[in-house]
Amino acid sequence: MRLLLTSAGVKNASIHRALVELLGKPIADSSALCIPTAQYGHPMVGPGVRAWQFISGNSENPMVDLGWKSVGVLELTALPSIDEERWVPMVRETDVLLVAGGDALYLCHWMRQSGLADLLPSLSETVWVGLSAGGMVMTPRIGEDFVQWRPPAGDDSTLGIVDFSICPHLAQEGMPGNSMAEAEQWAAGISGPAYAMDDETAIKVVDGTVEVVSEGHWKHFPY
Template sequence: MRLLLTSAGVSNPSIRDALVDLLGKPIADSNALCIPTAQYGHPWCGPDSAWRFISGRSPLPMTDLGWKSVGVLELTALPSISEERWVPWVREADVLLVAGGDAMYLCHWMRESGLADLLPSLRDTVWVGLSAGSMVMTPRIGDYFVEWTSPDGGDSTLGVVDFSIFPHLGLMPYNTMAAAEKWVAEIAGPAYAIDDQTAIKVVDGTVEVVSEGQWKLFSS
């Protein structure tokens, strides 16, 4: 799977160019599935913000980029649908657009739905994460970002990549570089702090930072 892990979606031309490179074809020729699930787990989000994400009314560019088609994949519904139905939907998509919200809630439903188990076989699919949609692919998010408590507790996520992500650097008064440094001490592993003009591109284990803003790598 090819990853574009963003803080705030496809927010500038450099990130858009990286997305097109990962797709290997124009956005207008690509079919997308958007995943709003993380929205329902975070106290700042809800049905209205989920609708804005799906409809492209959000200020964070994802579904409104000019895709050939956009569908909705709601992970909480998948356990009630046979895999024979929904797995082809995922396999036929060129890109999965994954909303922000609560990373732990998203992680739980990726596992419960079976999507997490499917990921290793999606070799040519592009995963575009927005905030929590990016953080879910990391090993840990840190207590700083835990809002929804999973049945297993803790802050462990999918570990598709070997680094953690501190998003929205500088956006809120408390998302400072000092806060990121305190957070990474708990993480005890490699991590990136990224602002909303930055994304992390991952292809076959090779990591590239794409940025028109501010970011920092904390090495383990």
């Protein structure tokens, strides 16, 4: 799987170019499925109007509204109640999964419960575009600062597809988001490599190679 882990979606030309590179073809020729599930688990996001805004392409985070050939909805909480034959082929045939932000642990739980997490290793050509929690779910852990919904296991571990953690929404002191001081404090408790990145930044991962794509500010915490 090819990853584009963003703080706030495809916010600028650099991130847009990185997405097209990962797809290997124009967005207009690519099919997409959007996954709103993470939104339902976060008290400040959903359910309700924010989920509709993401699915309909009316949010402030450019993802669904980029001009795809087709866009469908993949709701993970529904998948355990339907046969795999009804959704697995659709996922395999889709070029890109557009994954909303919200609660990373809630998303992780339903990725495992639905079977999507088990399917990921076989999706070698699929692009995963994660918005905030949609990117954090691919990391080993999110840190206690980001825990809102507590999973049955009780810890802050996520899928570990990549070997680094992410603090999104890095912001200037006094602005909405996470300050550098807060990011540094968070990184100190992660016990592993990590990145803090603002909303103009994304992390591209292909075959284990990590590339930061940014028109803004970010910081790497090696350990």
